[in-house]
Amino acid sequence: MRIRQPISLLAIVAAVLAACGTSSTEPADYPVAHWRVVDDPVALGWSSEGLAAARAYAESVGSASGMIVHDGLLIEEWGRTDVKYNSHSIRKSLLSALYGIYAERGIIDL
Numbered sequence: 001m002r003i004r005q006p007i008s009l010l011a012i013v014a015a016v017l018a019a020c021g022t023s024s025t026e027p028a029d030y031p032v033a034h035w036r037v038v039d040d041p042v043a044l045g046w047s048s049e050g051l052a053a054a055r056a057y058a059e060s061v062g063s064a065s066g067m068i069v070h071d072g073l074l075i076e077e078w079g080r081t082d083v084k085y086n087s088h089s090i091r092k093s094l095l096s097a098l099y100g101i102y103a104e105r106g107i108i109d110l
Helices: 009-019 048-060 090-104
Strands: 002-004 035-037 065-070 073-079
Touching: 048 065, 048 073
Parallel strands: 035 073
Antiparallel strands: 002 035, 065 073
């Protein structure tokens, strides 16, 4: 595995949204100062076709950068993830998405 420097908030948000439906029984190996980069995501059960589709969709909607992080491991990234982007009003959209996931699972009773 390679080691990457810390990334921008927008890239983290994209990674959180991309990985919200996944879970692991392994203990988390984060947070750490640098992301651990997975060289072969397929070996960890990720679909190369699915990753390509996620990247294509992100690029088609005009995303400047994106990351997929699972249990603290950097699975995929594209664009300039080392740049800080102006992200006005993203807080409400992110919280709405996260609340929806946990409301659907019955963890949060709205």
